[in-house]
Amino acid sequence: xNVLDFLITPAEACKRTGPHDQIVFSSxxxxxxxxxGLPFPGHAKKADRxxxxxxxxxxxxxxxxxxxxxxxxxxxxxxxxxxQLLVERHLISREHAAKNxxxxxxxxxxxxxxxxxxxxxxxxxxxxxxxxxxxxAWLAIDAVxxxxxxxxxxxYAERYGFLTACPTNLGTGIRVSAMLHLxxxxxxxxxxxxxxxxxKLGLAVRGLYGEGTEALGxxxxxxxxxxxxxxxxxxxxxxxxxxxxIIEHEENARLKQVAEKPKVVFNHIGRxxxxxxxxxxxxxxxxxxxxxxxxxxxxxxxxxxxxKSLVDELFLCSQPAHLQIGHPEKLDAEARDAFRADLxxxxxxxxxxxxxxxxxxxxx
Numbered sequence: 001x002n003v004l005d006f007l008i009t010p011a012e013a014c015k016r017t018g019p020h021d022q023i024v025f026s027s028x029x030x031x032x033x034x035x036x037g038l039p040f041p042g043h044a045k046k047a048d049r050x051x052x053x054x055x056x057x058x059x060x061x062x063x064x065x066x067x068x069x070x071x072x073x074x075x076x077x078x079x080x081x082x083x084q085l086l087v088e089r090h091l092i093s094r095e096h097a098a099k100n101x102x103x104x105x106x107x108x109x110x111x112x113x114x115x116x117x118x119x120x121x122x123x124x125x126x127x128x129x130x131x132x133x134x135x136x137a138w139l140a141i142d143a144v145x146x147x148x149x150x151x152x153x154x155x156y157a158e159r160y161g162f163l164t165a166c167p168t169n170l171g172t173g174i175r176v177s178a179m180l181h182l183x184x185x186x187x188x189x190x191x192x193x194x195x196x197x198x199x200k201l202g203l204a205v206r207g208l209y210g211e212g213t214e215a216l217g218x219x220x221x222x223x224x225x226x227x228x229x230x231x232x233x234x235x236x237x238x239x240x241x242x243x244x245x246i247i248e249h250e251e252n253a254r255l256k257q258v259a260e261k262p263k264v265v266f267n268h269i270g271r272x273x274x275x276x277x278x279x280x281x282x283x284x285x286x287x288x289x290x291x292x293x294x295x296x297x298x299x300x301x302x303x304x305x306x307x308k309s310l311v312d313e314l315f316l317c318s319q320p321a322h323l324q325i326g327h328p329e330k331l332d333a334e335a336r337d338a339f340r341a342d343l344x345x346x347x348x349x350x351x352x353x354x355x356x357x358x359x360x361x362x363x364x
Contacts, residue, residue, distance in 0.1 A: 003082040004325065006071040007089065008111055014312035018131020022299050022308070023247050025179040025219065026090070029137040029236070030126040031145050032164045032173040034155040040165040041103075041118045049102035052122045059151045060106045060115045060123075065144045071107045076100040084321035090179075092116055096124075113144060120165045121173075123148075132243060134176055138236045161228065171228030176239045180246060183218040183296045184253035187265065194249060195220075201242060202226050217288035217315065222246065258300065258359055266356040269297040277348035281337045287318045287344065294351075302354040314347060 018024070034040060038052050053074070061072040075083070075096070083097040092105060096119045104117040116124040125148075127141035148154075155163040161171035169175070185191040195205045204225050207215040222243060224235050257265050272293035275282070282290075295311040297303055316322055318340050324331055331339060 003071070003073075003078065003085055006107070006109075007085065010313045010316045010322065011309075013089075013111065014309040014316065015307075016130040018129060018133050020247055021131035023181055023250050024132040024243070025130075025181060025312070027129045027131065027133045027137045027178045028090075028126055028176075029134065029141045030124060030175040030177075031141055032121040032162070032166075032169045032175070033123040033125065033145070033148070034163055034165070035122050036153045036155045038122065040120075041122060042120060042165055046102060049118055053102050053104055053118055055152060056117045056122060057104050057106065059148065060117065060125075062151075063144060063147045065113055065140070065147060066106060066108045067110070070109065071105075073105055074101070075103040075105060078105075081321050081324055085325075088316065088319040088321050090128075093119060093124075095119060113140060115144075121169070123154075132178060132240070132247070134178065134236050134240050134243075138176070138232065142232070168225065169227050172230070172232050172235065174227055174232050174235055175223055176236050177221050177223035178239075178243050180220050180222060180243070180250070181218060181292065181295065182220055182246070182250050183292050184250045184257060186218045187257050187268070188253040190249070190253055191220075194246060198222060198242065198246070203239065203242060216285060217292040219288075219292070254296070254300070262356070262359075265296075265300075266302075266354070266359075269293050269300075269302060270354050270356075273297070273303075273348075273351070273354050276344050277351070279341045279344065281334075282341045282344065283337055284318065284320060284340070287340060288315065291315050291318070297354055301358045302356060304352050304355070304358070306351050310347070310350065314344065317343065 035052055035055065038044065038048050041049055057072055060066065061070050083092070086092040086105070087094055087097050091107060091111065091114050093116065096103065096105070096116045099118065102118055105114070106117070107114040112129065113127050125141055125144055127137040127144070129137045157163060162173040164170050164173050182191060185194055198205055202225055204223050206221045206223070222239070224239055272290040276290050276294060291311055291314055295308055298306050298308050298311055320336060323336055323339055323343070
């Protein structure tokens with residue numbers, strides 16, 4: 001079975017809902033683990049990487065939390081497009097997409113639990129949930145971790161906790177993160193203040209695809225940086241409190257912009273609607289930024305009953321690998337930009353023109 005046959009359709013994936021999902025796209029909790037007695041993947045010889053791979057793939061695929069018939073495959077068996085699809089779905093890292101023999105990937109049918117084998121660590125296990133559900137994601141991946149440790153022996157030291165390839169993951173090995181849509185703070189020019197304040201709290205703010213990437217579409221990832229000296233539940237709770245504060249700031253920024261600069265806000269959203277519904281060639285970057293404004297307009301009520309899931313689906317379907325689906329020949333950048341515009345024009349027919357009179361300038 002190839003990846004495309006296994007994955008949930010973009011439409012189905014984007015209809016999932018969760019608390020505060022107007023602002024929080026998703027919550028993720030990831031654990032890093034390594035096998036006792038084997039070198040970390042980055043320092044291992046091919047024989048050791050294969051040994052870890054052969055021990056871990058069946059152990060992970062057989063976990064009760066992975067359900068029946070999970071997708072389990074070696075990275076060298078996946079095509080470049082399959083790997084890019086998984087990156088665009090945020091199921092694997094860009095670094096893991098570059099892996100080949102000796103690395104693997106396991107995903108349950110619900111796409112709520114996935115495991116990278118021999119990425120930076122022997123195991124990168126993550127639980128995903130829509131909206132703000134950090135505690136639920138933590139409980140899910142903790143259960144996976146407990147079940148796994150009944151099958152394999154992981155590297156652990158009383159003084160340092162779980163041993164990891166990168167010192168920043170030492171201790172609990174946990175990375176707790178949420179993906180946030182923050183156009184209000186960007187329009188209000190308050191985003192840099194928020195990022196600085198979050199950094200001072202020991203948290204990291206990254207772009208759409210993690211470390212070193214741009215915050216396309218006004219989408220930011222917020223995560224913990226410290227993993228040593230604090231319990232997993234405390235890390236989850238601390239990040240959850242910070243995220244609730246960011247959500248409040250974003251909600252206030254949106255209300256303030258509509259109340260004080262309505263013409264500016266409506267102009268941004270109206271222009272985004274016009275370009276998305278009429279363009280004949282458009283880049284991925286421009287699409288992401290315009291869809292962000294369209295989603296803001298949907299949240300504000302400017303587009304009637306248009307579901308935000310439609311906009312979220314366009315975020316996904318306009319990505320390069322998702323556009324390539326169904327095209328036997330490889331699309332170059334020019335062809336991709338044209339096909340993306342065709343897709344957007346077609347799907348935007350279901351979105352009525354913006355009506356700024358429907359927008360409330362204060363909470364109802």
